[in-house]
Amino acid sequence: MSERWKCQIKSGLPFGLLLPIFLGLLDWYGTSFSEAFFTLKFLITLLVFLFLGIFVIGYYNWREKRKTLEYNKQK
Numbered sequence: 682m683s684e685r686w687k688c689q690i691k692s693g694l695p696f697g698l699l700l701p702i703f704l705g706l707l708d709w710y711g712t713s714f715s716e717a718f719f720t721l722k723f724l725i726t727l728l729v730f731l732f733l734g735i736f737v738i739g740y741y742n743w744r745e746k747r748k749t750l751e752y753n754k755q756k
Contacts, residue, residue, distance in 0.1 A: 688746060689739025697734030701727040 704726065709717035717723065 685743050688743040689735055691739075692742040693734035693736070693739030694731070695734075696738050697727075697731035700734075701730045 701723065705717045705723055708723075
């Protein structure tokens with residue numbers, strides 16, 4: 682696996698997992714546990730946030746990491 686994908690997964694996966702769980706906890710306040718976490722809505726939310734976390738946030742962090750490394754090489 683390339684360094685880019687390792688960085689993207691490492692930085693995007695926590696966002697993609699923690700944010701839907703946090704949103705599920707907020708939903709759990711008004712509903713039952715199974716309605717908050719074991720529904721199709723939660724699964725779709727989880728998949729969307731995983732996609733956004735790995736591909737969008739992960740790519741942005743990888744690009745910033747490359748810029749930082751190139752800037753430090755020039756010094």
